[in-house]
Amino acid sequence: MKLLDLRAELENDLSWRLDELRHLRNLLLPTADQESWPVSSMRTLLVMQYAHLEGYVRNSANIYVAFINSIQAAASDVRAELVAAALLQEFEAVRKGGGVEAQEDGDENGVLLKRAKSQVAFVNKIRMILENPVEIDSGSAVSLDMNLSADVLRRQLFVLGIPSERVERAQFSALEFVRRTRHDIAHGNRKERISTGEFQAHTSQSERFMSDLARLITSAARDGWYRSGDGA
Incomplete structure (x- = not known):
C-alpha cells in the first residue's frame, strides 16, 4: 500500500x-428553525x-x-510496539497457559505440559518474526473494547x-x-x-x-x- x-x-x-x-x-431536521427541532x-x-x-x-x-x-x-527496522502487536495472539496464548498446538492435543496433556508447549510456540513465533517481515493481525491489534x-x-x-x-x-x-x-x-x-x-x-x-x-x-x-x- x-x-x-x-x-x-x-x-x-x-x-x-x-x-x-x-x-x-x-431528513430529521429539515427546518432552519432550531427551536422546532424534535429532541428525539x-x-x-x-x-x-x-x-x-x-x-x-x-x-x-x-x-x-x-x-x-x-x-x-524486518522486526529490527520497526518500533518495538509494532513487533509486540505482531505477537499479541502469542501473548494471549501464553497468558492462558496454552497455545494453538497445546489446544490441539486435547485432554491427553496436563496443564503444565500445555504451558510448556505454549512457551515453545511463543519462541518459534519470535524466530519467525525475526526471519520474516513483520505481519500484524488487525483482528488482534485493533481493539476498542x-x-x-x-x-x-x-x-x-x-x-x-x-x-x-x-x-x-x-x-x-x-x-x-x-x-x-x-x-x-x-x-x-x-x-x-x-x-x-x-x-x-x-x-x-x-x-x-x-x-x-x-x-x-x-x-x-x-x-x-x-x-x-x-x-x-
Whole structure:
C-alpha cells in the first residue's frame, strides 16, 4: 500500500460518513428553525455521530495496519510496539497457559505440559518474526473494547506505535464529550430537550475529531513514525 492509497482510503471513509450524517440531518431536521427541532431527532443524530466516530477510529487503525504490513519491514527496522502487536495472539496464548498446538492435543496433556508447549510456540513465533517481515493481525491489534474512551484511544495508538503525545489535548476532550453524551442518551439521561448549542458543538467536535485522526494516521505513515529509533 502506497501513501497515496492510505490517504485515499482515509479520506473516502471519512467522506461517506460525513455525507451520511448530513443526509440524516437534512431528513430529521429539515427546518432552519432550531427551536422546532424534535429532541428525539437530535438524540438519534448524536448516537449516530458517535457510532460513525467509533467506526472511523477502528477503520483508520485497520488501514494503518495494512500499510505497515505492506512495507514488509524486518522486526529490527520497526518500533518495538509494532513487533509486540505482531505477537499479541502469542501473548494471549501464553497468558492462558496454552497455545494453538497445546489446544490441539486435547485432554491427553496436563496443564503444565500445555504451558510448556505454549512457551515453545511463543519462541518459534519470535524466530519467525525475526526471519520474516513483520505481519500484524488487525483482528488482534485493533481493539476498542466496545467503548471508545480517551484511555482506549491512547492504548490503541500505543499498540500502533503512535505516541499519544502527538494527539492534541483538545482531541481527547472532544472524544470524551461525544462519548459521554452518547452514553447519557443510551442510559435514558437525556430525555429532556437538548440545547441546540450543545447539539451543534457535538456535531462540530465529532467532525473535527475524525478529520484530525485522518491527519494523524497520514503523518505517521508519511513521516515514518513506525521506524525503529524514530523520535516520534
